[in-house]
Amino acid sequence: MSSTTVSETVTTAKTGTGSLTRRFFRNPWRHPWLLEGFTWLYLIWSLAPIAIAVLFSFNKGKSQATYQGLTWRWYWGDKVNSIWHNPALHSAMFETLKLSAYTTLIAVPIGVAFALGINRWRGFLPSSFNFIMILSFVVPELIFGVAMFFVFTKMPGLDTVGLGNWAEVLGLVTWNVSWPAILVQARLVTIGKQYEEASADLGSTQFQTMRRVMLPLLTPAIFASAVLVFSGVIDDFVIVDLLSSNASNTPMSVIIYSTQHGGNGGPALNALATVMLLLSFVVAGLGYVGYRVMTRGQRIDGQQALTAITGAEG
Amino acid sequence: MAHLPPESLERPPGGTARRTGRTGRAGRESRPFQPNKLFWVLLAAPGMIWLVVLFVVPFYAMLAIGEGKLDRATESPVAVYLPWHWSSANFTNVWRDLFGSGAFVGAIAWRTIWYVVVAALVSLVIAYPAAYFVARFAGRRKGIFLVLLIAPFWISYMMRMLAWIDLLQTDGYVNKVLSFVGLGSPDWLGGHWYTVIMGLVYGYIPYLILVLYAGLDRIDPSLIEAGRDLGLGRTRAFWRVTLPLSRQAILTGMLITVLPMLGDYYTNQLLSGAPNTSMIGNVIQGQLSTPSAGQGAILSLIVLVVLLVPMIYYVVQTNRASRVAS
Numbered sequence: 001m002s003s004t005t006v007s008e009t010v011t012t013a014k015t016g017t018g019s020l021t022r023r024f025f026r027n028p029w030r031h032p033w034l035l036e037g038f039t040w041l042y043l044i045w046s047l048a049p050i051a052i053a054v055l056f057s058f059n060k061g062k063s064q065a066t067y068q069g070l071t072w073r074w075y076w077g078d079k080v081n082s083i084w085h086n087p088a089l090h091s092a093m094f095e096t097l098k099l100s101a102y103t104t105l106i107a108v109p110i111g112v113a114f115a116l117g118i119n120r121w122r123g124f125l126p127s128s129f130n131f132i133m134i135l136s137f138v139v140p141e142l143i144f145g146v147a148m149f150f151v152f153t154k155m156p157g158l159d160t161v162g163l164g165n166w167a168e169v170l171g172l173v174t175w176n177v178s179w180p181a182i183l184v185q186a187r188l189v190t191i192g193k194q195y196e197e198a199s200a201d202l203g204s205t206q207f208q209t210m211r212r213v214m215l216p217l218l219t220p221a222i223f224a225s226a227v228l229v230f231s232g233v234i235d236d237f238v239i240v241d242l243l244s245s246n247a248s249n250t251p252m253s254v255i256i257y258s259t260q261h262g263g264n265g266g267p268a269l270n271a272l273a274t275v276m277l278l279l280s281f282v283v284a285g286l287g288y289v290g291y292r293v294m295t296r297g298q299r300i301d302g303q304q305a306l307t308a309i310t311g312a313e314g
Numbered sequence: 315m316a317h318l319p320p321e322s323l324e325r326p327p328g329g330t331a332r333r334t335g336r337t338g339r340a341g342r343e344s345r346p347f348q349p350n351k352l353f354w355v356l357l358a359a360p361g362m363i364w365l366v367v368l369f370v371v372p373f374y375a376m377l378a379i380g381e382g383k384l385d386r387a388t389e390s391p392v393a394v395y396l397p398w399h400w401s402s403a404n405f406t407n408v409w410r411d412l413f414g415s416g417a418f419v420g421a422i423a424w425r426t427i428w429y430v431v432v433a434a435l436v437s438l439v440i441a442y443p444a445a446y447f448v449a450r451f452a453g454r455r456k457g458i459f460l461v462l463l464i465a466p467f468w469i470s471y472m473m474r475m476l477a478w479i480d481l482l483q484t485d486g487y488v489n490k491v492l493s494f495v496g497l498g499s500p501d502w503l504g505g506h507w508y509t510v511i512m513g514l515v516y517g518y519i520p521y522l523i524l525v526l527y528a529g530l531d532r533i534d535p536s537l538i539e540a541g542r543d544l545g546l547g548r549t550r551a552f553w554r555v556t557l558p559l560s561r562q563a564i565l566t567g568m569l570i571t572v573l574p575m576l577g578d579y580y581t582n583q584l585l586s587g588a589p590n591t592s593m594i595g596n597v598i599q600g601q602l603s604t605p606s607a608g609q610g611a612i613l614s615l616i617v618l619v620v621l622l623v624p625m626i627y628y629v630v631q632t633n634r635a636s637r638v639a640s
Contacts, residue, residue, distance in 0.1 A: 035447040042444045043462050046516070050469055052487065053477035065483035110361045117358025121351055129362050134629040136369050138569065140577030140621065142595050143614045147372035149602060150611065154393045155375045158367075174368040177361065182632075206353045235470045237580065242602070256472040260479060261583055270480070273473035280468045303460055310464050310524060 054277070057270035064265060074271040083271050088247050088255060093275060096251040099165075099240065100233040103172040108226045110173070111180030116214070118181075119188050130185075137178040144175065145242040152243065163245035171239045176232055179311065180225035187221035220294045224308045227287030231280050252276050284309065373618075380404050380611035391608040404608040408616065411609075419597055419613070426593040429507065430575045433514035437571055438564065440515070441523040446556070449530035450538075463527065466520040474517060475584045482509065482585070505588025513585040514578065518571040525570055529563020530556070562631070569628050573621065 057075075061068035071077060076084035083089040114133070118126045136144070151158050152167040161167050195217060199209040215222075237253040244250045250258075253276070256269050287309040288302075295305065378393040381400035385392045394400055411419035448459040466474065481488050482502035489499035502509050533556065541555040542548075579595030594617060601610030 032447065032451050035443055035451065039444045039447045039459070042440055046466050046519070047462065049477035049481055050466075050474065053473060053480055056480055063485075064480045065486040110364055113357040114361025117354040117356070117361070121354035121358060126354075126358060129358070129365060130633070131629055132365050132369065133361075134632050135625060136365065138573055138625045138628050139618070140573050142577030142579060142598060143618050144369075144372075146598060146602065146610065146614050147376040148368075150375045150379050150393070150607075151368070151372040154379060154391070155371070158371075170368055174364065177364065181361065206350060231468060237471060238577070241580075242599075253470055253472045256470075256476060257580055257584065260476060261587065265476075265479070269476060273470065273476050276470050277473055280470065284468045302457055306457075306460055306464060307524075307528060310467050 050277070053270050054274050056267055057274045059267045059270075062266055064267060064270060074267040078268070081266065081268050083268055083275065086268065088250070089268060089272050091248060092250055092252045092255040092272065095249060096234055096253075096276070096279075099168055099172060099251055100230045102169045103176055103233045104226050104230045106169070107173040107177045107229050108180050108222065111177045111225065112184050112218070112222055114177070115181045115184035115188065116210070119185050133178050133181050136174065137182065141175065141238040145171065145238045148174075148239065149242045163243055165249045167243040167245075168240050168249065168251075171243050172233050172236060175236070175239055176229045179228045179232070180222065183221045183225045183228075183311070184218055187218055191217050220291055220308070223290055223294055224287065224311075227283060227290075227309050228311050231283045231287075234276060234280055234283070373615075376611045376614060380608050380615055382608055384605060384608065389605045391605065391611075404612045408609050408612045412616075419594075422592050422597055423594050425591075426576065426595075429511055429514065429593060430572055433511045433518070433575060434568055434572050436511070437515050437519045437522050438568065441519050441526055441567070442564070445523050445526035445530055449527050449533075450535075450556075460527075463523055464520075467524060471517055472580075475513060475581060478513060478516065479503065479584060503585060503587075505586040505591055507591060509585045510582045510591045513581045514575055517578075517581055518575055521574075522567040522571045525567035526560070526563050529560050529566070533559045566628065566631065569624055573625070576617065576621065 055067065056064050058070045058072070059068055060071045060073065074082050076082050079085050083093070114129075118130050118133075148167070148171045149163075152161050152163055152170075153159055161170065191214075195213050196209055199213045200206075204212065235253065236251075237257065240251050241254045241257065244254060252272055256273055256276075259265060259269055288305055291305045291309055292300075292302070300308075374395075375393060378395045379391055381397075381402070381404065382394040383392050383401060383403075384390075408419070411417050412423060413420055444463065448456065448463055452459045480486060483489075484499060484501055484503075486502075488502065493499045537559065538551055538555050541551040546554060577595050578593060579599045582591045582593055582596065594613070598610045598614050598617075601607055601613075
């Protein structure tokens with residue numbers, strides 16, 4: 001409706017009476033150019049800084065503010081300060097991957113089982129646990145992180161865990177378990193009960209129904225939640241910042257923060273951030289393609305798949 | 315039990331025996347139409363135990379530290395788990411810091427509130443038109459707009475802050491443009507409220523836009539068209555139809571941006587670092603590994619209690635939304 005309407009307006013304005021601009025503004029179905037311009041301005045404001053930050057990761061000099069030519073120096077060329085050779089930056093990359101993998105592997109099964117159980121087992125206890133789960137989704141991360149910090153440093157029993165890798169994984173799982181739990185419950189609502197009942201009618205047990213009917217139906221939601229948890233851990237900052245103890249268990253986000261804040265920033269940090277960006281985009285790309293493959297045959301278009309892997313459907 | 319007679323008629327005895335024999339795991343009494351509750355309990359149990367041990371207990375531990383004592387020898391706070399041994403020393407201190415005369419935390423709390431309110435309103439003013447355009451008018455280009463709108467969601471918060479640090483350096487591109495136009499080169503990163511608020515807006519706006527987009531996209535276009543057919547102009551159709559229908563999305567979106575902003579301690583550290591832009595998050599985080607960690611715990615709990623109402627509102631809304639969908 002957009003461009004055709006406008007050209008029509010233009011032609012009628014030429015033949016009809018009144019000025020062209022007045023005709024343009026009187027057309028009740030004109031394309032909202034002002035709104036589109038605003039949207040483009042917003043998109044430039046939101047994305048151009050990122051492009052420039054990526055550009056600086058290839059900067060020849062040490063500046064993060066002036067462009068001095070292209071180089072791979074900050075990725076591996078520099079024998080001391082490149083992300084490949086600087087031990088802190090190097091280990092941070094693998095720490096991030098490790099935390100993401102562990103958290104996803106633990107949080108997704110627990111969250112999916114929790115969602116199935118809570119959704120079908122009616123009563124006061126399951127609904128209050130559902131309440132707690134959604135609460136864990138909205139509580140400010142700092143408050144939760146502080147509580148976790150106290151548990152792993154002061155709580156008898158749990159303080160044997162101490163700060164470090166395990167504390168980070170346990171904290172991240174708790175923080176992220178609500179993704180699979182919420183997405184699977186939302187999907188269960190849309191699936192309805194008829195498939196389960198049909199399967200039971202045909203004589204399968206609860207366990208068989210779960211494995212052969214419900215899990216295949218839930219696969220897209222489970223997959224989307226795994227993508228969200230994995231990328232959520234890559235981006236996570238507060239929990240890992242509070243629960244990491246030394247350089248060996250510090251992931252990328254914390255290294256970027258502490259190095260830049262400590263005044264030792266440089267293009268190597270931009271290079272590290274670019275690696276992080278690539279990692280997130282690869283996960284998002286795989287997530288999108290995977291979701292499309294899993295939902296083929298269903299009425300799900302690209303836009304729905306896109307919003308699904310960002311969690312907006314939940 | 316009401317289902318029992320028809321079911322027992324439908325099911326041949328042999329079949330029942332075979333089925334119960336193979337069920338085992340789900341319980342002997344497992345029947346179709348009346349699924350065994352134990353099966354669901356067992357499925358939910360790991361998650362429930364996890365939430366108790368690592369979500370409910372931690373907040374009790376926080377309370378126990380806050381109401382606990384200070385070990386004079388090691389200068390470290392000691393948790394007291396039994397309520398009848400609790401001391402209110404930390405609470406009194408925090409209360410005095412918040413509301414007493416010369417209360418330094420009180421000033422920081424007010425600053426936090428005004429930073430967050432301004433940042434949230436600016437975010438809404440920017441995010442709503444963009445989300446509205448993409449949801450209603452993008453037409454065939456919706457896909458590409460959606461990708462661009464969602465992209466920041468996949469870019470790490472730290473990278474997005476780093477990008478602005480690069481741009482806002484005294485010799486950065488922002489100042490190069492400004493001095494080219496003849497507006498001088500201000501020291502953006504030297505501890506200014508406007509830089510911090512801009513950072514907060516930039517940092518949290520992707521989440522808001524996503525919620526607003528999802529809400530606006532869900533509105534049935536025929537409702538707006540009906541309004542137009544009945545003689546509403548574009549502007550009035552927006553005020554009378556679209557805006558009321560998106561009220562829920564606006565509220566949820568505001569919550570989802572305001573709650574994390576209130577716990578933010580890194581945006582202002584990176585973009586200003588000066589004490590005159592400290593927020594409540596900096597006070598809490600700064601006390602963590604110090605002897606006054608107990609006061610940090612109390613302060614966290616006070617923030618939590620203040621935020622409990624909006625958080626519970628969010629939970630209730632989420633539950634209601636899923637009930638309506640079913």
